[in-house]
Amino acid sequence: MRFDSFSHMLRHWAEQTPDRPALIYEDRGKKSLSYAKLRDAVESRAEELRRDGGSCIGILTDGSLGCVTEIFAAAEAGLQIVMLSADLPESTLGGLLRYTDADRLWGDEDLCEELRPFLTGGVKEGAGRLLFFTSGTTEQSKAVVLTDHSLCQSAYNGGAKLPLKPEDTLLCMLPLGHVFGFVCGLLWGLSCGASVALGRGARHYADDCAFFRPTAVSVVPLLLGFLLQHELINPEMKLVLVGAGDCPPMLLGAAKTKGLRVSFGYGLTETSSGVAISVSGDPFAMEVCPDDTITIADDGEILIQAPTCMMQGYYKRPKDTDAVLKDGVLYSGDLGRFDEDGKLHITGRKKDMLVLPDGTKLFLPEYESAIMKALDHQELAVVLKNGKPVLVFSGEADAKDIEKRLRPLMADQPRGRQITAVYVVNHPLPRTATGKIKRWELQQETETL
Numbered sequence: 001m002r003f004d005s006f007s008h009m010l011r012h013w014a015e016q017t018p019d020r021p022a023l024i025y026e027d028r029g030k031k032s033l034s035y036a037k038l039r040d041a042v043e044s045r046a047e048e049l050r051r052d053g054g055s056c057i058g059i060l061t062d063g064s065l066g067c068v069t070e071i072f073a074a075a076e077a078g079l080q081i082v083m084l085s086a087d088l089p090e091s092t093l094g095g096l097l098r099y100t101d102a103d104r105l106w107g108d109e110d111l112c113e114e115l116r117p118f119l120t121g122g123v124k125e126g127a128g129r130l131l132f133f134t135s136g137t138t139e140q141s142k143a144v145v146l147t148d149h150s151l152c153q154s155a156y157n158g159g160a161k162l163p164l165k166p167e168d169t170l171l172c173m174l175p176l177g178h179v180f181g182f183v184c185g186l187l188w189g190l191s192c193g194a195s196v197a198l199g200r201g202a203r204h205y206a207d208d209c210a211f212f213r214p215t216a217v218s219v220v221p222l223l224l225g226f227l228l229q230h231e232l233i234n235p236e237m238k239l240v241l242v243g244a245g246d247c248p249p250m251l252l253g254a255a256k257t258k259g260l261r262v263s264f265g266y267g268l269t270e271t272s273s274g275v276a277i278s279v280s281g282d283p284f285a286m287e288v289c290p291d292d293t294i295t296i297a298d299d300g301e302i303l304i305q306a307p308t309c310m311m312q313g314y315y316k317r318p319k320d321t322d323a324v325l326k327d328g329v330l331y332s333g334d335l336g337r338f339d340e341d342g343k344l345h346i347t348g349r350k351k352d353m354l355v356l357p358d359g360t361k362l363f364l365p366e367y368e369s370a371i372m373k374a375l376d377h378q379e380l381a382v383v384l385k386n387g388k389p390v391l392v393f394s395g396e397a398d399a400k401d402i403e404k405r406l407r408p409l410m411a412d413q414p415r416g417r418q419i420t421a422v423y424v425v426n427h428p429l430p431r432t433a434t435g436k437i438k439r440w441e442l443q444q445e446t447e448t449l
Contacts, residue, residue: 003152003191005128006072007042013193014039020166022190024197024212025065032195033065038072045073052104055079055122058097058115060086060107061177063198068186070106071130071176075148080126082143083133083177086111094118100131100143100315131315132179132269134361143315144269146179153308154272155187157289161277162241162263164192164216169236171214173199173223178359180244183273184218184265188241209234216240221247221357221387222416228254241265242283243274244359248386252283266346270330272309276344285343294344300335301350335440348440356416357387367417374409375402381429383443388420392442394429423449 003009013022018036025031033041049057057079061067074081082100084093086107093115097105103122105112130151131143164170170189174181189196197212204211205223209232216239219227224242227233228251240255243265255262264283267274275294276286288294293305305328313321324331335348349355354362364382371391372378379394393402399422410418423446430438 001191001193002156005075005148005152007076007148009152009187009191010035010039010042010072013190017166017193020193021195023065023068024169024195026198026200026211027065030211035193038069041069042072042076045069046076049073049077049079054104055124056082056100056102056126057104057106058082058084058093058100058102058119060084060093060105060111061175062086062107063172063176063201065198067106067176068198074106075128075130078127080123081130083130083182085175085177090114096133096141096143101126129312132177132182134269142317142320144179145312145315146269146272147312150272150309150311151179151183151187152191153291154183154267154274155191157291157309158184158188158265158274158277159192160290161279161287162239164189164194164239166193168192168194168216169197169212169214170194171197171199171208171212171217173205173208174218174220174244178244179269179273180218180220180265180267180359184241184243188218189216206230206232209237218243220244220359221251223358224255225251225357228258233258233260239263241277243267245355245357246384246387247357249284250386266334266344268304268330268332270311270324271304271306272311275304275306275309278343282343284345285339285341286345287342288344294336296336296338297331299350300337300347302332302334302336302344302346304330304332306330348443354382354384354389356384356389358416360416362389362417370409371406371419375405379429381437381439381442382419383439383446385421385443385446389417390421390423390446391419392429392446393422393424394427395424396426397424399424 013035019034021032022035022038023033057074082102097118101120101123103119128147130146133141172185174185176182197214199208213234213236215236218241239261241263252262262283263278265274265277275292276288278286291308295303297303333350335350336344336346368382381392382389402422430441
């Protein structure tokens with residue numbers, strides 16, 4: 001069913017199925033909150049927020065029952081909501097709070113107290129807006145302005161292609177501060193009238209499936225690999241939705257051997273999450289969602305029209321907005337094609353960044369520049385192979401020697417961002433007429449090396 005807002009969704013299910021569990025959570029044991037009680041809790045908290053004043057709230061998302069209630073209540077109270085990750089450094093969080101004009105906070109009390117000096121005077125017109133960050137931890141982060149309406153439409157689009165039944169339990173294991181986790185880990189289930197089990201964070205990845213016994217789950221590729229490797233999929237699990245990063249085909253194949261229905265979704269923060277999803281057969285052959293229109297530009301770039309789900313723009317960055325959103329068409333920066341059956345296939349990325357299996361982004365200009373400086377060599381490029389960064393080096397050199405020279409640089413990088421292999425090629429790197437590296441072509445070559 002299509003909903004106009006979070007409040008509309010909660011009121012509908014509270015009236016239709018008041019006693020059905022909406023949220024399942026742990027509180028000294030497994031407990032649940034019905035749709036009627038969730039609606040009441042949200043409306044009560046919204047009234048408190050109205051009385052307290054303020055116009056923009058930063059929410060340090062932790063995936064808890066209180067966090068979900070606060071998000072829905074803040075939207076109903078007409079606040080602008082800034083979705084933040086509590087794992088970020090205090091200095092980074094402070095800068096994001098100032099940038100987004102937050103005047104109040106929700107989250108861990110000690111951290112909130114430390115961040116209060118960064119609060120500003122709020123906003124004049126922020127009702128219904130939710131701000132999600134595109135990359136989270138780098139200077140390139142931009143706050144994407146979405147709304148509870150656009151997020152509900154996105155959940156409807158996904159549910160229309162991949163519906164859940166009221167008796168289903170969707171396990172929410174992903175951070176709510178990222179749009180894929182929020183829409184596909186939470187709203188997807190609630191918009192279908194199903195139950196959503198609130199995962200207990202990374203420390204419980206190994207036992208959440210056994211504890212909650214879900215029938216469906218949304219994951220990034222890295223998390224899917226972890227669940228499969230350690231045989232953590234519970235017997236009741238039927239459906240796995242994978243998104244937010246490149247996924248090796250062998251991983252999806254391994255999931256299928258477990259008897260799971262595997263779907264792959266494609267979307268962006270700018271489109272309130274998914275715009276295409278696979279529903280049968282080849283998981284990489286995706287059907288476009290009902291409200292969306294996708295065309296392929298002459299250079300292969302995916303162009304998206306998503307009138308019900310499109311962002312309002314990048315917060316305070318009109319030039320950045322105009323660069324990608326033109327006459328209602330989003331220039332995604334991704335490359336794709338349609339097959340003979342009209343299914344969308346993603347073939348690469350036009351933008352100079354790689355999306356790692358955990359959903360984080362690797363900005364190549366600065367990353368490759370550091371590698372060039374360390375190796376004193378310019379003809380090189382970083383691409384993904386099986387979801388991991390690898391280095392392609394053009395010239396005469398020994399791969400092991402290159403790896404040795406890179407060790408000091410890689411030691412300062414998180415494990416997921418470290419170069420996992422070096423390939424030396426004896427030909428110039430493939431480039432476009434304007435001199436840019438054809439990364440997809442180079443990535444295809446590494447598959448044979």
